[in-house]
Amino acid sequence: MLQAPGQALLWGSQDFQHPAATHQILLQDGIRVAYKLERAARRSIGFQVSEHGLSIRAPRGLSMAQLEASIHEKSRWIAQKLQEQRERAGQVQAQRIAWVDGAALPFLGGLLTLHLNLAAPRGGSLLAVGEGAWSLHLPVAANAGAAQVRAGVAAWWLRHARGLFTERLQHYAPQLGVQWRSLRLSNARTRWGSAKSDGSIMLNWRLLHCRLAVLDYVVVHELSHLRVMDHSPRFWAVVAEASPGYAALRAELREHASPLWA
CATH class of the missing domain: 3.30.2010.10 (Metalloproteases ("zincins"), catalytic domain)
Incomplete structure (x- = not known):
């Protein structure tokens, strides 16, 4: 279910939120994702998962219902990639250098x-x-x-x-x-x-x-x-x-x- 950006949500540890999110969705496995949506003159939907979260570029004429269906079709891939990015960020954080003798x-x-x-x-x-x-x-x-x-x-x-x-x-x-x-x-x-x-x-x-x-x-x-x-x-x-x-x-x-x- 797509939800408006301003609608309140209870975010859990398994949820993901893009800092520039414009839309939110509840995936089929119960994971909530706030994603950034951009409309462009293109023929297909582009999904990108980065360290910031999920970004989607969609054709200008595509309805939100059609977009929602496409997101759910890729829900497993999206969740997997978001989790991989979170784990990678955690590894980088763990590798923060301590500037002391013996580091x-x-x-x-x-x-x-x-x-x-x-x-x-x-x-x-x-x-x-x-x-x-x-x-x-x-x-x-x-x-x-x-x-x-x-x-x-x-x-x-x-x-x-x-x-x-x-x-x-x-x-x-x-x-x-x-x-x-x-x-x-x-x-x-x-x-x-x-x-x-x-x-x-x-x-x-x-x-x-x-x-x-x-x-x-x-x-x-x-x-x-x-x-x-x-x-x-x-x-x-x-x-x-x-x-x-x-x-x-x-x-x-x-x-x-x-x-x-x-």
Whole structure:
């Protein structure tokens, strides 16, 4: 049953509400969903489930009764995707970094443990202490505030990201027969990289949280754009030259959730 946006509802823990909701519906399994509806000049209904909730784009001439029927047909899929988004958000929240001595950060598919000591080398020191385990020593007081600790880690992280990204670009560019000219770091939440025809590359420093193989896939992806600037079959054939298993790596990247640095 569709309900008007202004009608009062008792929301439970299994219900979902889009922050910009315009309509509400009770699904067949008893889950209430407040969703955002947009009308557009289109022929079919578009369903999208994001971290915000359910958004629907429907043809302007479609009646609410027809829309309701379509929502109920997809009710199981909608509920499943909304729950997956909620679980993913919970995982990200659980990965919020505590900026204290001894904190652990995901790093190249493993864990990096932070050690704060004013006697540490000025630029910081990274030590491999086991398989998938690193120790980062920074010249910051062990009792420093969170903002100071975060700033110290961020400065080291950006330097390390630039150095590693440069190394991987130099490794793969000759294999693909391309030449890159500049590297820019980004902290975008929704884009891992980009490339321009002039040879400039942008890579997200959050890639350091991923496995090296996944990071390398992004490097190969962007370098491949220096040969083919679209995502045609020809482009993916170029990617496969240096990253034969790119499909699995691409899927892994889509499921990756970086920890929150705030």
